[in-house]
Amino acid sequence: MTEVGPVIRAVRVSFLLVLALTLQLGVASQLQVFGVQGDLMLLVAIAAGMAAGAESGARIGFVTGITYDLMLQTPFGLSALTYGMVAFLAGSLQDSALRAAWWIPVTTAAAASAIGVILYGVFGSVVGEDLVGTSLLQVAGVVAVLNAVLAAPVLKVVRWATGASDSSRVRAVYR
Amino acid sequence: MALSRRTGRSRLTLALLILTSIAVLTLDFRDAGPVESARRMASSVFSPLRGAAETVTAPVTDAWNGVTSYGDLEAENERLRAELEELQGREILEEDAADQLAALLRMQDIDWVGDVPTTAARVVAGAPSNFSHTVEIDKGTDDGVREGMPVITGAGLAGKVVQATGGRSTVQLITDPEFKVGIRILSNNRTGTATGRGPGEQLIVDTSLTPEDAEVRRGTALTTSGTDNSAFPASIPIGRVRSTKESTSGLTVDLMVEPAADTERLAFVTVMLWEPPS
Numbered sequence: 001m002t003e004v005g006p007v008i009r010a011v012r013v014s015f016l017l018v019l020a021l022t023l024q025l026g027v028a029s030q031l032q033v034f035g036v037q038g039d040l041m042l043l044v045a046i047a048a049g050m051a052a053g054a055e056s057g058a059r060i061g062f063v064t065g066i067t068y069d070l071m072l073q074t075p076f077g078l079s080a081l082t083y084g085m086v087a088f089l090a091g092s093l094q095d096s097a098l099r100a101a102w103w104i105p106v107t108t109a110a111a112a113s114a115i116g117v118i119l120y121g122v123f124g125s126v127v128g129e130d131l132v133g134t135s136l137l138q139v140a141g142v143v144a145v146l147n148a149v150l151a152a153p154v155l156k157v158v159r160w161a162t163g164a165s166d167s168s169r170v171r172a173v174y175r
Numbered sequence: 176m177a178l179s180r181r182t183g184r185s186r187l188t189l190a191l192l193i194l195t196s197i198a199v200l201t202l203d204f205r206d207a208g209p210v211e212s213a214r215r216m217a218s219s220v221f222s223p224l225r226g227a228a229e230t231v232t233a234p235v236t237d238a239w240n241g242v243t244s245y246g247d248l249e250a251e252n253e254r255l256r257a258e259l260e261e262l263q264g265r266e267i268l269e270e271d272a273a274d275q276l277a278a279l280l281r282m283q284d285i286d287w288v289g290d291v292p293t294t295a296a297r298v299v300a301g302a303p304s305n306f307s308h309t310v311e312i313d314k315g316t317d318d319g320v321r322e323g324m325p326v327i328t329g330a331g332l333a334g335k336v337v338q339a340t341g342g343r344s345t346v347q348l349i350t351d352p353e354f355k356v357g358i359r360i361l362s363n364n365r366t367g368t369a370t371g372r373g374p375g376e377q378l379i380v381d382t383s384l385t386p387e388d389a390e391v392r393r394g395t396a397l398t399t400s401g402t403d404n405s406a407f408p409a410s411i412p413i414g415r416v417r418s419t420k421e422s423t424s425g426l427t428v429d430l431m432v433e434p435a436a437d438t439e440r441l442a443f444v445t446v447m448l449w450e451p452p453s
Binding site for chain 2: 065078120
């Protein structure tokens, strides 16, 4: 894959965020499983960590969260804080993988999604929002499953946007 | 060496992002103007995109919701038919009572909820995330809708407008844990504060009733209190008491209340063009 310059990368990531936000608000919010909707924005942040590494992933995750925060009535910056941390975690987990199996990104996406939902609830409670309830674990479970199903296609799109090739992350581990 | 330098830089980046997030959260808590303006602008920009995405995918989402909710809808349909018959019988009696109440309140110079002008609105989008208890409606500032205005259904209070742009508004639902409303218990005229506890959950009402004088029966109706500087006009139905329990302090009684408005399946709502006193 040819190297992508920072400007093209920024344009692609911006396009990706607008697309993801439109799909989140217009589609994901209408398709619910057990009353829970998929969290596409969280998945984009996680995929950025897996595709571009912990550092770049955290930056993209932060911007993804801030973008999402603009559309929510929950405290501004809560999604940015959570998504940045979860993207960093996903990138670190992916870095520690010693081989490239198809199920590693899927399970990483599922685990990071569940952690992301729980972190969001906990951070929300710290800043005075009543987000930790009996349904938090149910939301975390459903979001983890939905995001695991969507992980492969979303990871492909995020790799294109960030200019990361499929094999570059694995090569970095073996180097 | 290079790896440890890279790890150190990554951690520094993460620390900076966490600090930035905390700074942004602090700004929001201090009600900084730019945050609200940015939200309003983003909402205006994304509304058409969101609407287009919903229109394009409507057949798929409708089919999905039809399949997953078919059983519930059938049961609800039967229940609603039975309720409708009962309500048709009560309607005539209540019309007469409402006229008498309106006349009495006018004599006392008190706002009567039935006199407040309203505008009907369609719910065009549900909650944007799993932790948001809001819906979006297709009426905004162009239609006279302002922040703080009560939003009702035929059954009772559904929420209030928290953000209004040109053609759309965001409504915070009564079930939102951040939603609070002053209530009046119809059986004894005592007041309290109802708070949401999340979708599908009953409201909790904090009252000054002690366990000794708590004679609130199951099924007792509650309405908005409409006391001085209240965020809502008086007499909007809130719901019915389902049970009572001791408050955490043990000194007073809390009421568990089933909201009258079904906020899980809102299709159309009415915005009361009534602004709370500043």
